[in-house]
Amino acid sequence: MQFVFSFDYPHEVAPMNLKHLLGGKGANLAEMTSVLKLPVPHGFTISTDACRAYIDDGWPSGLTIEIDRALAELEELMGKHLGDPGDPLLVSVRSGAQFSMPGMMDTVLNLGLNDVSVEGLAAQTNDPRFAYDSYRRFIAMYARIVQGIESSEFDRLLDAAKELSGVNSDGEIPAELLRYLVGAYKELVAQETGHPFPQDPKVQIRGAIEAVFGSWNGPRAIAYREREGIDHRLGTAVNVQAMVFGNRDDNSGTGVGFTRDPATGEQGVYGDFLVNAQGEDVVAGVRITEPLAELETHFPEVFHQLMDIFERLELHYRDMCDVEFTVEQGKLWMLQTRVGKRTGIAALRMAVAMTSDPGIKLSREEALLRISPDHLDQMLHPQFATTKIEVLTTGLGASPGAAVGKVYFTSNDAVRAHEQGEEVILVRKETSPDDVHGMLASNGILTSRGGLVSHAAVVARGWGKPAVVGADELVFENGFAKIGDVELHEGDEISIDGSTGTVTLGRLPLEAAEPPQELELLLQWADEISSGHMSVRANADSGPDAEVARRFGAKGIGLCRTEHMFLAEDRLPIVRRMILADSPADEEQALEELRLAQREDFLAILRVMDGLPVTIRLLDPPLHEFLPDIEALLIKESNQTLSEEDEKLLEAAKTWREFNPMLGVRGVRLGVLKPGLYTMQVRALLEAAMDLKRSGGEPHVEVMIPLTISKAELAYAHAWVEEALAELGADDGLDVLFGTMIETPRAALLAMEIAEIAEFFSFGTNDLTQLTYGFSRDDVEGKLMPIYLAQGLLPSNPFKVVDAEGVIELVNIAAKRGRSTRPTIKLGVCGEHGGDPESIASFVKIGLDYVSCSPYRVPIARLAVAQSLVREGASL
Numbered sequence: 124m125q126f127v128f129s130f131d132y133p134h135e136v137a138p139m140n141l142k143h144l145l146g147g148k149g150a151n152l153a154e155m156t157s158v159l160k161l162p163v164p165h166g167f168t169i170s171t172d173a174c175r176a177y178i179d180d181g182w183p184s185g186l187t188i189e190i191d192r193a194l195a196e197l198e199e200l201m202g203k204h205l206g207d208p209g210d211p212l213l214v215s216v217r218s219g220a221q222f223s224m225p226g227m228m229d230t231v232l233n234l235g236l237n238d239v240s241v242e243g244l245a246a247q248t249n250d251p252r253f254a255y256d257s258y259r260r261f262i263a264m265y266a267r268i269v270q271g272i273e274s275s276e277f278d279r280l281l282d283a284a285k286e287l288s289g290v291n292s293d294g295e296i297p298a299e300l301l302r303y304l305v306g307a308y309k310e311l312v313a314q315e316t317g318h319p320f321p322q323d324p325k326v327q328i329r330g331a332i333e334a335v336f337g338s339w340n341g342p343r344a345i346a347y348r349e350r351e352g353i354d355h356r357l358g359t360a361v362n363v364q365a366m367v368f369g370n371r372d373d374n375s376g377t378g379v380g381f382t383r384d385p386a387t388g389e390q391g392v393y394g395d396f397l398v399n400a401q402g403e404d405v406v407a408g409v410r411i412t413e414p415l416a417e418l419e420t421h422f423p424e425v426f427h428q429l430m431d432i433f434e435r436l437e438l439h440y441r442d443m444c445d446v447e448f449t450v451e452q453g454k455l456w457m458l459q460t461r462v463g464k465r466t467g468i469a470a471l472r473m474a475v476a477m478t479s480d481p482g483i484k485l486s487r488e489e490a491l492l493r494i495s496p497d498h499l500d501q502m503l504h505p506q507f508a509t510t511k512i513e514v515l516t517t518g519l520g521a522s523p524g525a526a527v528g529k530v531y532f533t534s535n536d537a538v539r540a541h542e543q544g545e546e547v548i549l550v551r552k553e554t555s556p557d558d559v560h561g562m563l564a565s566n567g568i569l570t571s572r573g574g575l576v577s578h579a580a581v582v583a584r585g586w587g588k589p590a591v592v593g594a595d596e597l598v599f600e601n602g603f604a605k606i607g608d609v610e611l612h613e614g615d616e617i618s619i620d621g622s623t624g625t626v627t628l629g630r631l632p633l634e635a636a637e638p639p640q641e642l643e644l645l646l647q648w649a650d651e652i653s654s655g656h657m658s659v660r661a662n663a664d665s666g667p668d669a670e671v672a673r674r675f676g677a678k679g680i681g682l683c684r685t686e687h688m689f690l691a692e693d694r695l696p697i698v699r700r701m702i703l704a705d706s707p708a709d710e711e712q713a714l715e716e717l718r719l720a721q722r723e724d725f726l727a728i729l730r731v732m733d734g735l736p737v738t739i740r741l742l743d744p745p746l747h748e749f750l751p752d753i754e755a756l757l758i759k760e761s762n763q764t765l766s767e768e769d770e771k772l773l774e775a776a777k778t779w780r781e782f783n784p785m786l787g788v789r790g791v792r793l794g795v796l797k798p799g800l801y802t803m804q805v806r807a808l809l810e811a812a813m814d815l816k817r818s819g820g821e822p823h824v825e826v827m828i829p830l831t832i833s834k835a836e837l838a839y840a841h842a843w844v845e846e847a848l849a850e851l852g853a854d855d856g857l858d859v860l861f862g863t864m865i866e867t868p869r870a871a872l873l874a875m876e877i878a879e880i881a882e883f884f885s886f887g888t889n890d891l892t893q894l895t896y897g898f899s900r901d902d903v904e905g906k907l908m909p910i911y912l913a914q915g916l917l918p919s920n921p922f923k924v925v926d927a928e929g930v931i932e933l934v935n936i937a938a939k940r941g942r943s944t945r946p947t948i949k950l951g952v953c954g955e956h957g958g959d960p961e962s963i964a965s966f967v968k969i970g971l972d973y974v975s976c977s978p979y980r981v982p983i984a985r986l987a988v989a990q991s992l993v994r995e996g997a998s999l
């Protein structure tokens with residue numbers, strides 16, 4: 124196997140498509156050299172194959188010979204030799220993985236300098252100061268990266284040199300002292316390693332290459348890959364390249380540039396440069412840079428050459444590029460180019476603009492593929508206006524967007540603070556239906572327990588409120604909370620980022636969400652592609668939520684969790700009365716009140732979604748969720764402070780208490796146990812639909828039964844609908860479908876029987892995941908899941924990305940078996956996976972009819988559906 128490829132190696136395909144082999148940087152250097160023929164300093168790339176081999180079995184045999192050959196070729200091309208006392212060749216050794224991992228791995232510059240060649244550099248440049256400054260920088264960098272010596276040791280010596288010569292900046296230290304400093308640096312290395320600083324350039328290069336290979340598995344790099352979902356097995360390539368010097372004289376310089384503005388997408392000249400400086404001076408911000416447009420005044424010819432290169436790069440890559448360049452004694456050198464990172468708004472604007480750019484001619488399908496879900500998240504939710512974030516702790520990013528506010532630990536306190544005009548972050552161990560009012564009053568929600576489909580996560584997402592859940596370093600004490608040594612007290616300000624899961628102490632500046640007008644156009648293209656294949660609906664439980672959903676382009680409601688309607692302040696007491704009823708008459712009375720309330724709720728939703736399908740799910744959670752916390756009641760009991768009402772509630776709470784409520788009386792089982800409840804809901808719904816129809820509307824109602832396990836059970840539930848329809852004398856023209864969620868593996872397997880009754884299936888992939896794995900959806904993501912992920916026992920969190928082997932297989936089986944009985948059966952997904960782009964791709968493959976997700980997620984799902992279809996070959 125060949126490990127080393129020079130930048131002008133004649134690959135069989137365009138090198139920019141060989142990132143897996145050459146890394147991003149290497150692939151683009153080769154593309155610039157061999158295809159675009161740009162002025163790139165010569166060099167070669169050691170492949171990712173070599174890195175993987177090194178990680179597995181140590182230095183690969185044959186690699187040294189290949190490197191020696193490549194170095195000899197490089198010397199030949201440059202007309203210079205490593206370690207030459209007259210005019211030495213110096214090289215850089217840089218990492219470059221397939222996916223960009225900025226700053227996560229190592230780089231060593233100025234290799235080839237030693238006690239002899241430094242004199243050659245001094246003579247060539249006629250600048251001993253420059254030569255010795257380069258040498259001392261190289262020793263410090265090599266010692267830190269390759270030999271693991273703390274850089275503070277070198278800084279100490281540097282500071283002493285400045286003090287000795289009475290100057291303030293590094294650049295003013297005289298040459299003689301720099302020569303002395305080099306000696307001191309070398310002595311330090313000898314002391315720390317027990318060996319003299321390596322003088323042989325080949326030894327230096329080998330050391331640097333091994334360090335770069337090793338940095339692939341450094342803690343920073345591992346953490347970065349985990350966050351970005353990059354495979355740990357890929358390895359990095361290493362680029363060895365002849366050095367050019369932007370800090371040679373005032374006829375030299377260095378800079379970075381973008382072919383369009385990476386923040387806004389506008390066309391123009393964007394970037395920074397510095398005269399007489401090295402690349403790291405620009406990046407590190409030690410000197411104030413000049414805007415790239417000013418390059419024209421300093422180096423007019425170079426400027427025009429660079430602008431010409433920008434144009435060629437854009438036409439070649441058909442995208443915005445960023446570049447690093449150096450001017451050495453008036454000659455322009457391109458050091459790097461790549462398709463540039465950009466903000467969401469810039470991504471969108473550029474993609475749309477490039478479809479009408481005559482040179483680039485981006486197709487609409489390509490434009491759609493240029494936008495990532497993260498880009499849309501940035502546009503749809505507020506973000507922090509800074510990247511300088513000191514992370515206090517991290518949990519699961521459960522509902523995207525950033526929020527700041529004062530900490531409150533109970534929902535009642537949150538509401539009170541909100542009413543006094545404060546911005547609130549509700550901080551809880553977990554949330555329950557009891558906390559809904561507190562969540563509503565908060566700008567953001569932070570919990571120490573729970574996962575991506577926990578109550579807090581699902582509710583927050585539904586409202587587009589930022590939430591971080593399962594931050595398990597957060598410990599609750601009496602009246603305050605702790606994260607490590609840091610105490611959080613009521614009223615303390617924190618900032619949370621529901622996209623990344625980070626929590627920060629204090630207020631970070633926020634940037635409002637402002638989608639540009641191009642978004643509508645892009646989503647229109649997306650819908651055109653998806654039309655006839657898959658549509659996107661929303662999970663919404665109220666008229667206002669439905670309005671948000673429709674505004675974001677939802678084509679109906681795929682899940683209305685009716686239990687959320689029971690939680691409003693004016694409803695909960697009625698529900699409790701129903702549960703506590705002493706007689707059938709009392710229960711009847713409470714149900715009647717609920718019916719009237721629900722009828723209004725349903726009407727509001729149906730009105731907003733007039734003409735579109737609305738799936739109403741009958742009550743799902745166990746009844747005890749509507750009762751106060753049993754622990755709190757028991758404390759009151761032991762303190763003898765129970766009111767008469769409390770006593771009844773405690774009794775009911777004890778009656779309805781289950782060891783395993785998620786496997787207990789919930790879903791359709793509740794209906795079987797309390798049929799009056801479900802009949803009431805069906806009646807309220809059908810009445811609302813008839814009301815709307817009478818007033819000229821066009822309701823399309825879908826009644827959905829949760830947690831079904833068999834045909835017999837579903838037939839039993841179907842009778843309630845039939846009964847209500849007959850009772851109401853509903854006219855035949857009312858469009859009512861009857862269907863079920865597929866949430867249990869049994870229902871998936873028996874789908875052919877269930878489809879005899881059900882006119883639609885909606886896959887409740889939250890419960891289906893919970894029940895397929897036997898993982899409690901409320902607990903497993905706290906302690907267990909991170910270990911499973913770190914150990915590679917799971918490829919990803921199955922509550923976020925649908926399990927592509929087990930759960931998807933059940934969906935596939937159910938879809939096939941359901942269709943075998945009822946070919947026209949409608950198939951959708953309403954679990955949280957319905958808003959996850961990777962999961963959506965799996966659902967598209969199975970050919971489901973719709974996905975349903977929270978209203979704020981609808982644009983992302985619309986994009987993801989179209990992207991999946993384009994990847995499967997669909998076009999406009």
Ligand code: PEP
Nearest residue numbers: 887888889890953954955
């Ligand atoms: C599901 O289980 O996927 C679902 C949508 O229902 P819920 O999350 O309300 O249990």
Ligand code: MG
Nearest residue numbers: 866887889890
């Ligand atoms: Mg469910």
